[in-house]
Amino acid sequence: MNWLSNIPPGIKNIFKKEDDGADTLWTKCDGCGEMIFQRDLDAADQVCPSCQHHLPLDVAARLALVFDNGQYERIAVPEPVQDPLKFRDEKKYADRLKENRKKTGEADAMQVAAGTINSATVVIAIQNFKFMGGSMGLALGEAMLKAAEVAVARRAPLIVFAASGGARMQEGILSLMQMPRTTVAVQMVKEAGLPYLVVLTHPTTGGVTASYAMLGDVHLAEPGALIGFAGPRVIEQTIREKLPEGFQRAEFLQEKGMVDLVVHRRDLKETLSKLVRVLIKERRRVAPAVTIPARAVAIEAPKAQTPAPIQLDKAAE
Numbered sequence: 214m215n216w217l218s219n220i221p222p223g224i225k226n227i228f229k230k231e232d233d234g235a236d237t238l239w240t241k242c243d244g245c246g247e248m249i250f251q252r253d254l255d256a257a258d259q260v261c262p263s264c265q266h267h268l269p270l271d272v273a274a275r276l277a278l279v280f281d282n283g284q285y286e287r288i289a290v291p292e293p294v295q296d297p298l299k300f301r302d303e304k305k306y307a308d309r310l311k312e313n314r315k316k317t318g319e320a321d322a323m324q325v326a327a328g329t330i331n332s333a334t335v336v337i338a339i340q341n342f343k344f345m346g347g348s349m350g351l352a353l354g355e356a357m358l359k360a361a362e363v364a365v366a367r368r369a370p371l372i373v374f375a376a377s378g379g380a381r382m383q384e385g386i387l388s389l390m391q392m393p394r395t396t397v398a399v400q401m402v403k404e405a406g407l408p409y410l411v412v413l414t415h416p417t418t419g420g421v422t423a424s425y426a427m428l429g430d431v432h433l434a435e436p437g438a439l440i441g442f443a444g445p446r447v448i449e450q451t452i453r454e455k456l457p458e459g460f461q462r463a464e465f466l467q468e469k470g471m472v473d474l475v476v477h478r479r480d481l482k483e484t485l486s487k488l489v490r491v492l493i494k495e496r497r498r499v500a501p502a503v504t505i506p507a508r509a510v511a512i513e514a515p516k517a518q519t520p521a522p523i524q525l526d527k528a529a530e
């Protein structure tokens with residue numbers, strides 16, 4: 214051991230490249246601990262061939278998996294105020310943003326794209342866990358609003374892929390304000406009579422679970438995904454009880470009714486496609502019924518208006 218640490222850094226670097234190459238050839242599965250050949254894992258969309266454990270999937274790979282022919286249009290998101298609190302912990306928040314932008318090549322933790330799933334137009338908002346844990350800040354609020362606006366303008370369903378550690382602490386109260394803001398975005402889509410679907414991926418926690426991630430018409434989840442508000446350790450310490458097996462996992466939540474369906478990644482596109490078709494057909498069938506209360510309001514309206522001019526005439530006399 215000692216003689217290794219005495220090797221000058223320059224010589225170590227000669228061997229470093231080879232080591233990095235070896236790391237990317239094989240990946241250890243978090244589910245069964247087996248070493249999987251990276252090429253096999255890529256071919257299976259990052260699902261372990263031995264135990265079917267779902268490993269994280271990149272934003273680009275996820276979009277390519279769901280959209281027809283892997284083709285889609287990226288929607289630009291308006292840029293919010295940067296670092297409004299001039300926040301600093303161990304690092305400046307501005308520096309953290311810079312680092313994460315360099316690492317991911319994205320402006321923030323949510324990306325918006327439009328395209329077709331089995332020929333049906335959809336808008337997708339997807340969270341990038343690699344960008345500061347997919348945390349919800351001002352930029353994410355902007356992305357959700359933009360996604361909702363585009364969905365309404367194109368009369369397309371909105372699908373959200375959630376993955377988040379929660380609110381972005383570096384933006385303080387402003388990050389918490391994104392909870393009602395994103396809820397308004399979801400409401401816009403629902404008021405336009407369009408489906409809103411949520412796919413909960415590992416992990417979806419905190420303020421994201423407490424807002425738009427739990428407002429879907431249908432909630433899908435990936436197998437084994439951790440979904441909750443507070444983490445299991447915090448809950449255990451608070452209630453001083455041992456939590457049941459599989460607590461806050463997708464399968465457990467399906468059993469309890471918080472998740473509608475746990476879907477294997479290979480079936481995700483087909484499931485989304487079926488849901489979009491059924492929900493759009495359903496909305497069309499429901500549409501005439503929606504106009505009935507509108508007509509009722511129109512009949513009531515003159516009644517409310519008629520007394521006003523009479524009173525005014527009397528007052529004039």
Ligand SMILES: [Zn+2]
Nearest residue numbers: 242245261264
């Ligand atoms: Zn495995």
